[in-house]
Amino acid sequence: MDLDVFVTAHRAEWDRLDHLVHRGRHLTGAEADELVALYQRTATHLSLIQSSAPDPLLTGRLTQLVARARSTVTGTRRASWRDAVLFLTAGFPAAVYRSRHWWIPTAVLSTVLAAIIGWWIATHPEVQSSIAAPQELRRLTRPGGEYETYYSSHPAASFAAQVWTNNAQAAAMCLTLGAFLCIPVIWILFLNVLNLGVGIGLMSAAGRLDTFLGLVLPHGLLELTAVFVAAGTGLRLGWTVIDPGPQSRRTALAQQGRAALGMAIGLALVLFVSGVIEGFVTPSGLPTWARIAIGIAAELAFLAYVYILGGRAARAGDTGDVEAADRSAELPAAA
Structure with missing residues:
Protein backbone atom coordinates (compact mmCIF):
# COMPACT_ATOMS: atom_id res chain seq x y z
CA MET A 1 0.00 0.00 0.00
CA ASP A 2 1.29 3.47 -0.96
CA LEU A 3 0.89 5.35 2.30
CA ASP A 4 1.10 8.83 0.76
CA VAL A 5 -1.63 8.04 -1.76
CA PHE A 6 -3.79 6.49 0.99
CA VAL A 7 -3.41 9.56 3.22
CA THR A 8 -4.21 11.92 0.35
CA ALA A 9 -7.33 9.93 -0.49
CA HIS A 10 -8.73 9.88 3.06
CA ARG A 11 -7.37 12.98 4.80
CA ALA A 12 -10.54 14.94 4.11
CA GLU A 13 -12.63 12.26 5.84
CA TRP A 14 -10.38 12.31 8.90
CA ASP A 15 -10.49 16.10 9.08
CA ARG A 16 -14.27 16.03 8.76
CA LEU A 17 -14.50 13.41 11.56
CA ASP A 18 -12.25 15.54 13.75
CA HIS A 19 -14.51 18.55 13.12
CA LEU A 20 -17.66 16.61 14.01
CA VAL A 21 -16.05 15.21 17.17
CA HIS A 22 -15.18 18.74 18.31
CA ARG A 23 -18.80 19.81 17.85
CA GLY A 24 -19.92 16.97 20.13
CA ARG A 25 -23.51 17.40 21.32
CA HIS A 26 -24.31 20.22 18.91
CA LEU A 27 -24.72 17.90 15.91
CA THR A 28 -27.84 17.65 13.80
CA GLY A 29 -29.35 14.25 13.08
CA ALA A 30 -27.69 14.06 9.68
CA GLU A 31 -24.33 15.04 11.14
CA ALA A 32 -24.65 12.40 13.86
CA ASP A 33 -25.23 9.74 11.20
CA GLU A 34 -22.25 11.08 9.29
CA LEU A 35 -20.13 10.92 12.45
CA VAL A 36 -20.97 7.22 12.97
CA ALA A 37 -20.17 6.37 9.36
CA LEU A 38 -16.86 8.26 9.43
CA TYR A 39 -15.93 6.67 12.77
CA GLN A 40 -16.43 3.17 11.34
CA ARG A 41 -14.54 4.05 8.16
CA THR A 42 -11.62 5.60 10.06
CA ALA A 43 -11.38 2.58 12.35
CA THR A 44 -11.02 0.41 9.24
CA HIS A 45 -8.39 2.80 7.85
CA LEU A 46 -6.43 2.53 11.08
CA SER A 47 -6.53 -1.26 10.92
CA LEU A 48 -5.27 -1.23 7.33
CA ILE A 49 -2.42 1.12 8.17
CA GLN A 50 -1.37 -0.92 11.21
CA SER A 51 -1.28 -4.17 9.23
CA SER A 52 0.10 -2.96 5.88
CA ALA A 53 2.14 0.22 6.30
CA PRO A 54 2.61 1.07 9.99
CA ASP A 55 3.62 4.67 10.55
CA PRO A 56 3.98 5.72 14.23
CA LEU A 57 2.86 9.33 13.79
CA LEU A 58 -0.13 8.56 11.59
CA THR A 59 -1.12 5.55 13.69
CA GLY A 60 -0.99 7.65 16.86
CA ARG A 61 -3.10 10.40 15.32
CA LEU A 62 -5.76 8.03 14.01
CA THR A 63 -5.82 6.02 17.26
CA GLN A 64 -6.62 9.18 19.22
CA LEU A 65 -9.19 10.26 16.64
CA VAL A 66 -10.94 6.87 16.70
CA ALA A 67 -10.96 6.84 20.51
CA ARG A 68 -12.44 10.34 20.71
CA ALA A 69 -15.00 9.53 18.03
CA ARG A 70 -16.02 6.37 19.83
CA SER A 71 -16.47 8.32 23.06
CA THR A 72 -18.68 10.80 21.21
CA VAL A 73 -20.73 8.05 19.55
CA THR A 74 -21.26 5.92 22.66
CA GLY A 75 -21.23 8.70 25.24
CA THR A 76 -19.84 8.42 28.74
CA ARG A 77 -21.39 6.11 31.28
CA ARG A 78 -21.16 6.64 35.00
CA ALA A 79 -20.64 3.74 37.34
CA SER A 80 -23.61 2.99 39.59
CA TRP A 81 -24.67 0.65 42.34
Whole structure:
Protein backbone atom coordinates (compact mmCIF):
# COMPACT_ATOMS: atom_id res chain seq x y z
CA MET A 1 0.00 0.00 0.00
CA ASP A 2 1.29 3.47 -0.96
CA LEU A 3 0.89 5.35 2.30
CA ASP A 4 1.10 8.83 0.76
CA VAL A 5 -1.63 8.04 -1.76
CA PHE A 6 -3.79 6.49 0.99
CA VAL A 7 -3.41 9.56 3.22
CA THR A 8 -4.21 11.92 0.35
CA ALA A 9 -7.33 9.93 -0.49
CA HIS A 10 -8.73 9.88 3.06
CA ARG A 11 -7.37 12.98 4.80
CA ALA A 12 -10.54 14.94 4.11
CA GLU A 13 -12.63 12.26 5.84
CA TRP A 14 -10.38 12.31 8.90
CA ASP A 15 -10.49 16.10 9.08
CA ARG A 16 -14.27 16.03 8.76
CA LEU A 17 -14.50 13.41 11.56
CA ASP A 18 -12.25 15.54 13.75
CA HIS A 19 -14.51 18.55 13.12
CA LEU A 20 -17.66 16.61 14.01
CA VAL A 21 -16.05 15.21 17.17
CA HIS A 22 -15.18 18.74 18.31
CA ARG A 23 -18.80 19.81 17.85
CA GLY A 24 -19.92 16.97 20.13
CA ARG A 25 -23.51 17.40 21.32
CA HIS A 26 -24.31 20.22 18.91
CA LEU A 27 -24.72 17.90 15.91
CA THR A 28 -27.84 17.65 13.80
CA GLY A 29 -29.35 14.25 13.08
CA ALA A 30 -27.69 14.06 9.68
CA GLU A 31 -24.33 15.04 11.14
CA ALA A 32 -24.65 12.40 13.86
CA ASP A 33 -25.23 9.74 11.20
CA GLU A 34 -22.25 11.08 9.29
CA LEU A 35 -20.13 10.92 12.45
CA VAL A 36 -20.97 7.22 12.97
CA ALA A 37 -20.17 6.37 9.36
CA LEU A 38 -16.86 8.26 9.43
CA TYR A 39 -15.93 6.67 12.77
CA GLN A 40 -16.43 3.17 11.34
CA ARG A 41 -14.54 4.05 8.16
CA THR A 42 -11.62 5.60 10.06
CA ALA A 43 -11.38 2.58 12.35
CA THR A 44 -11.02 0.41 9.24
CA HIS A 45 -8.39 2.80 7.85
CA LEU A 46 -6.43 2.53 11.08
CA SER A 47 -6.53 -1.26 10.92
CA LEU A 48 -5.27 -1.23 7.33
CA ILE A 49 -2.42 1.12 8.17
CA GLN A 50 -1.37 -0.92 11.21
CA SER A 51 -1.28 -4.17 9.23
CA SER A 52 0.10 -2.96 5.88
CA ALA A 53 2.14 0.22 6.30
CA PRO A 54 2.61 1.07 9.99
CA ASP A 55 3.62 4.67 10.55
CA PRO A 56 3.98 5.72 14.23
CA LEU A 57 2.86 9.33 13.79
CA LEU A 58 -0.13 8.56 11.59
CA THR A 59 -1.12 5.55 13.69
CA GLY A 60 -0.99 7.65 16.86
CA ARG A 61 -3.10 10.40 15.32
CA LEU A 62 -5.76 8.03 14.01
CA THR A 63 -5.82 6.02 17.26
CA GLN A 64 -6.62 9.18 19.22
CA LEU A 65 -9.19 10.26 16.64
CA VAL A 66 -10.94 6.87 16.70
CA ALA A 67 -10.96 6.84 20.51
CA ARG A 68 -12.44 10.34 20.71
CA ALA A 69 -15.00 9.53 18.03
CA ARG A 70 -16.02 6.37 19.83
CA SER A 71 -16.47 8.32 23.06
CA THR A 72 -18.68 10.80 21.21
CA VAL A 73 -20.73 8.05 19.55
CA THR A 74 -21.26 5.92 22.66
CA GLY A 75 -21.23 8.70 25.24
CA THR A 76 -19.84 8.42 28.74
CA ARG A 77 -21.39 6.11 31.28
CA ARG A 78 -21.16 6.64 35.00
CA ALA A 79 -20.64 3.74 37.34
CA SER A 80 -23.61 2.99 39.59
CA TRP A 81 -24.67 0.65 42.34
CA ARG A 82 -26.17 -1.51 39.61
CA ASP A 83 -22.65 -2.10 38.25
CA ALA A 84 -21.42 -3.19 41.68
CA VAL A 85 -24.38 -5.55 42.12
CA LEU A 86 -23.88 -7.06 38.65
CA PHE A 87 -20.19 -7.50 39.33
CA LEU A 88 -20.77 -9.32 42.62
CA THR A 89 -23.70 -11.45 41.44
CA ALA A 90 -22.56 -12.25 37.89
CA GLY A 91 -19.24 -10.87 36.65
CA PHE A 92 -16.90 -11.97 39.43
CA PRO A 93 -18.38 -15.43 40.14
CA ALA A 94 -18.62 -16.07 36.38
CA ALA A 95 -14.93 -15.25 35.95
CA VAL A 96 -14.00 -17.59 38.81
CA TYR A 97 -16.26 -20.33 37.43
CA ARG A 98 -14.85 -20.03 33.90
CA SER A 99 -11.28 -20.29 35.18
CA ARG A 100 -12.01 -23.37 37.33
CA HIS A 101 -10.09 -25.64 34.96
CA TRP A 102 -6.99 -23.69 35.96
CA TRP A 103 -7.40 -23.04 39.67
CA ILE A 104 -8.80 -26.43 40.72
CA PRO A 105 -5.75 -28.35 39.38
CA THR A 106 -3.57 -25.63 40.92
CA ALA A 107 -5.25 -26.19 44.28
CA VAL A 108 -4.96 -29.98 44.10
CA LEU A 109 -1.31 -30.00 43.04
CA SER A 110 -0.38 -27.34 45.62
CA THR A 111 -2.11 -29.22 48.44
CA VAL A 112 -0.41 -32.48 47.47
CA LEU A 113 2.97 -30.73 47.27
CA ALA A 114 2.46 -29.12 50.70
CA ALA A 115 1.60 -32.53 52.16
CA ILE A 116 4.72 -34.10 50.59
CA ILE A 117 6.95 -31.31 51.91
CA GLY A 118 5.36 -31.68 55.36
CA TRP A 119 5.89 -35.46 55.35
CA TRP A 120 9.50 -35.08 54.20
CA ILE A 121 10.31 -32.58 56.94
CA ALA A 122 8.47 -34.55 59.64
CA THR A 123 10.27 -37.81 58.84
CA HIS A 124 13.79 -36.43 58.33
CA PRO A 125 15.35 -34.90 61.45
CA GLU A 126 18.33 -33.69 59.43
CA VAL A 127 15.96 -31.54 57.34
CA GLN A 128 14.45 -30.09 60.51
CA SER A 129 17.90 -29.20 61.84
CA SER A 130 18.70 -27.44 58.56
CA ILE A 131 15.65 -25.23 59.03
CA ALA A 132 16.52 -24.01 62.53
CA ALA A 133 18.43 -24.94 65.67
CA PRO A 134 16.72 -27.45 68.04
CA GLN A 135 15.98 -24.80 70.67
CA GLU A 136 14.48 -22.56 67.98
CA LEU A 137 12.29 -25.41 66.74
CA ARG A 138 11.07 -26.05 70.29
CA ARG A 139 10.24 -22.36 70.67
CA LEU A 140 8.17 -22.53 67.50
CA THR A 141 6.28 -25.76 68.14
CA ARG A 142 5.88 -26.09 71.92
CA PRO A 143 2.50 -25.38 73.60
CA GLY A 144 2.14 -21.64 73.70
CA GLY A 145 4.92 -21.34 71.13
CA GLU A 146 5.15 -18.94 68.22
CA TYR A 147 2.91 -20.98 65.92
CA GLU A 148 0.10 -20.56 68.43
CA THR A 149 0.76 -17.04 69.70
CA TYR A 150 1.15 -15.69 66.17
CA TYR A 151 -2.62 -15.41 65.80
CA SER A 152 -3.10 -13.54 69.07
CA SER A 153 0.08 -11.45 69.05
CA HIS A 154 -1.78 -8.28 67.95
CA PRO A 155 -5.25 -6.82 68.51
CA ALA A 156 -7.75 -8.73 66.38
CA ALA A 157 -8.80 -5.79 64.20
CA SER A 158 -5.28 -4.67 63.31
CA PHE A 159 -4.14 -8.26 62.79
CA ALA A 160 -7.06 -8.95 60.44
CA ALA A 161 -6.26 -5.78 58.46
CA GLN A 162 -2.58 -6.73 58.20
CA VAL A 163 -3.37 -10.28 57.06
CA TRP A 164 -5.92 -9.01 54.54
CA THR A 165 -3.46 -6.51 53.06
CA ASN A 166 -0.67 -9.08 52.71
CA ASN A 167 -2.89 -11.73 51.14
CA ALA A 168 -4.59 -9.24 48.80
CA GLN A 169 -1.16 -8.10 47.60
CA ALA A 170 -0.09 -11.71 46.95
CA ALA A 171 -3.31 -12.41 45.03
CA ALA A 172 -2.95 -9.22 42.99
CA MET A 173 0.65 -10.10 42.12
CA CYS A 174 -0.45 -13.53 40.90
CA LEU A 175 -3.14 -11.97 38.74
CA THR A 176 -1.05 -9.19 37.24
CA LEU A 177 2.30 -10.97 36.84
CA GLY A 178 0.83 -13.94 35.02
CA ALA A 179 1.47 -12.25 31.69
CA PHE A 180 5.21 -12.85 32.23
CA LEU A 181 4.86 -16.42 30.95
CA CYS A 182 3.55 -17.71 34.33
CA ILE A 183 6.99 -17.76 35.98
CA PRO A 184 6.36 -15.18 38.78
CA VAL A 185 3.03 -16.85 39.59
CA ILE A 186 4.67 -20.25 39.98
CA TRP A 187 7.29 -18.75 42.30
CA ILE A 188 4.74 -16.95 44.50
CA LEU A 189 2.63 -20.10 44.68
CA PHE A 190 5.65 -22.23 45.57
CA LEU A 191 6.61 -19.90 48.46
CA ASN A 192 3.09 -20.19 49.90
CA VAL A 193 3.10 -23.97 49.54
CA LEU A 194 6.57 -24.18 51.08
CA ASN A 195 5.55 -22.15 54.12
CA LEU A 196 2.50 -24.36 54.64
CA GLY A 197 4.55 -27.53 54.20
CA VAL A 198 7.18 -26.38 56.71
CA GLY A 199 4.50 -25.66 59.30
CA ILE A 200 2.89 -29.06 58.74
CA GLY A 201 6.23 -30.84 58.96
CA LEU A 202 7.56 -29.14 62.08
CA MET A 203 4.32 -29.38 64.05
CA SER A 204 3.84 -32.99 62.95
CA ALA A 205 7.37 -33.84 64.13
CA ALA A 206 6.49 -32.27 67.49
CA GLY A 207 3.32 -34.39 67.72
CA ARG A 208 1.08 -31.31 67.47
CA LEU A 209 -0.27 -31.53 63.93
CA ASP A 210 -3.85 -31.44 65.26
CA THR A 211 -3.15 -28.12 66.96
CA PHE A 212 -1.62 -26.71 63.78
CA LEU A 213 -4.57 -27.75 61.62
CA GLY A 214 -6.97 -26.37 64.22
CA LEU A 215 -5.26 -23.01 63.84
CA VAL A 216 -4.89 -23.02 60.05
CA LEU A 217 -8.12 -24.56 58.78
CA PRO A 218 -10.64 -21.97 60.10
CA HIS A 219 -9.29 -19.21 57.88
CA GLY A 220 -6.92 -21.18 55.66
CA LEU A 221 -9.56 -22.98 53.60
CA LEU A 222 -11.01 -19.76 52.21
CA GLU A 223 -7.68 -17.93 52.14
CA LEU A 224 -5.87 -20.65 50.21
CA THR A 225 -8.79 -21.04 47.82
CA ALA A 226 -8.54 -17.33 46.99
CA VAL A 227 -4.79 -17.64 46.45
CA PHE A 228 -5.31 -20.71 44.22
CA VAL A 229 -7.96 -18.85 42.20
CA ALA A 230 -5.57 -15.93 41.75
CA ALA A 231 -2.69 -18.22 40.81
CA GLY A 232 -4.80 -20.24 38.39
CA THR A 233 -6.08 -17.08 36.73
CA GLY A 234 -2.54 -15.72 36.49
CA LEU A 235 -1.39 -18.96 34.87
CA ARG A 236 -4.29 -18.75 32.43
CA LEU A 237 -3.26 -15.20 31.56
CA GLY A 238 0.31 -16.33 31.02
CA TRP A 239 -0.81 -19.16 28.77
CA THR A 240 -2.79 -16.66 26.70
CA VAL A 241 0.52 -15.03 25.80
CA ILE A 242 1.72 -18.39 24.48
CA ASP A 243 -1.53 -19.56 22.88
CA PRO A 244 -4.17 -16.81 22.38
CA GLY A 245 -6.51 -19.18 20.53
CA PRO A 246 -8.65 -17.93 17.63
CA GLN A 247 -8.36 -14.29 18.73
CA SER A 248 -5.39 -12.04 18.10
CA ARG A 249 -2.87 -12.06 20.95
CA ARG A 250 -3.62 -8.43 21.79
CA THR A 251 -7.39 -8.96 21.90
CA ALA A 252 -7.12 -12.16 23.94
CA LEU A 253 -4.73 -10.57 26.42
CA ALA A 254 -6.94 -7.51 26.77
CA GLN A 255 -9.99 -9.67 27.52
CA GLN A 256 -8.21 -11.94 29.98
CA GLY A 257 -6.39 -9.00 31.58
CA ARG A 258 -9.58 -7.05 32.21
CA ALA A 259 -11.22 -10.12 33.74
CA ALA A 260 -8.12 -10.71 35.91
CA LEU A 261 -8.14 -7.14 37.23
CA GLY A 262 -11.82 -7.48 38.05
CA MET A 263 -11.07 -10.69 39.90
CA ALA A 264 -8.45 -8.85 41.96
CA ILE A 265 -11.27 -6.72 43.39
CA GLY A 266 -13.50 -9.72 44.04
CA LEU A 267 -10.74 -11.76 45.63
CA ALA A 268 -9.84 -8.82 47.86
CA LEU A 269 -13.38 -9.08 49.29
CA VAL A 270 -13.00 -12.85 49.74
CA LEU A 271 -9.67 -12.35 51.49
CA PHE A 272 -11.25 -9.71 53.69
CA VAL A 273 -13.65 -12.38 54.96
CA SER A 274 -10.79 -14.83 55.58
CA GLY A 275 -8.84 -12.05 57.33
CA VAL A 276 -11.76 -11.41 59.66
CA ILE A 277 -11.93 -15.13 60.45
CA GLU A 278 -8.17 -15.23 61.05
CA GLY A 279 -8.26 -12.16 63.27
CA PHE A 280 -11.33 -12.96 65.34
CA VAL A 281 -12.18 -16.69 65.05
CA THR A 282 -8.79 -18.45 64.87
CA PRO A 283 -7.41 -17.01 68.16
CA SER A 284 -10.78 -17.15 69.92
CA GLY A 285 -11.63 -19.42 72.82
CA LEU A 286 -14.08 -21.44 70.73
CA PRO A 287 -13.57 -25.22 70.65
CA THR A 288 -11.43 -26.44 67.78
CA TRP A 289 -14.37 -28.17 66.13
CA ALA A 290 -16.39 -24.95 66.19
CA ARG A 291 -13.58 -22.90 64.65
CA ILE A 292 -13.03 -25.47 61.91
CA ALA A 293 -16.79 -25.64 61.29
CA ILE A 294 -16.84 -21.88 60.69
CA GLY A 295 -13.98 -22.24 58.20
CA ILE A 296 -15.72 -25.09 56.36
CA ALA A 297 -18.98 -23.10 56.25
CA ALA A 298 -17.18 -20.08 54.74
CA GLU A 299 -15.48 -22.30 52.16
CA LEU A 300 -18.71 -24.06 51.17
CA ALA A 301 -20.50 -20.71 50.91
CA PHE A 302 -17.84 -19.43 48.51
CA LEU A 303 -17.93 -22.58 46.37
CA ALA A 304 -21.74 -22.43 46.23
CA TYR A 305 -21.50 -18.76 45.25
CA VAL A 306 -19.11 -19.62 42.41
CA TYR A 307 -20.89 -22.71 41.13
CA ILE A 308 -24.49 -21.50 41.47
CA LEU A 309 -24.32 -17.79 40.65
CA GLY A 310 -21.13 -18.02 38.61
CA GLY A 311 -22.22 -21.10 36.68
CA ARG A 312 -25.57 -19.52 35.84
CA ALA A 313 -23.91 -16.27 34.69
CA ALA A 314 -21.27 -18.12 32.66
CA ARG A 315 -23.90 -20.20 30.88
CA ALA A 316 -25.69 -16.94 30.06
CA GLY A 317 -22.53 -15.71 28.34
CA ASP A 318 -20.91 -13.59 31.07
CA THR A 319 -17.11 -13.84 30.92
CA GLY A 320 -16.24 -11.50 33.78
CA ASP A 321 -15.09 -8.88 31.28
CA VAL A 322 -16.30 -5.30 31.56
CA GLU A 323 -19.42 -4.34 29.65
CA ALA A 324 -19.02 -3.75 25.93
CA ALA A 325 -19.62 -0.02 26.32
CA ASP A 326 -16.60 0.26 28.60
CA ARG A 327 -14.15 -1.62 26.39
CA SER A 328 -11.80 -0.15 23.88
CA ALA A 329 -12.99 -0.49 20.34
CA GLU A 330 -11.80 -3.63 18.62
CA LEU A 331 -10.66 -2.75 15.16
CA PRO A 332 -11.62 -5.04 12.31
CA ALA A 333 -8.78 -7.27 11.17
CA ALA A 334 -7.51 -6.69 7.66
CA ALA A 335 -7.72 -9.70 5.37
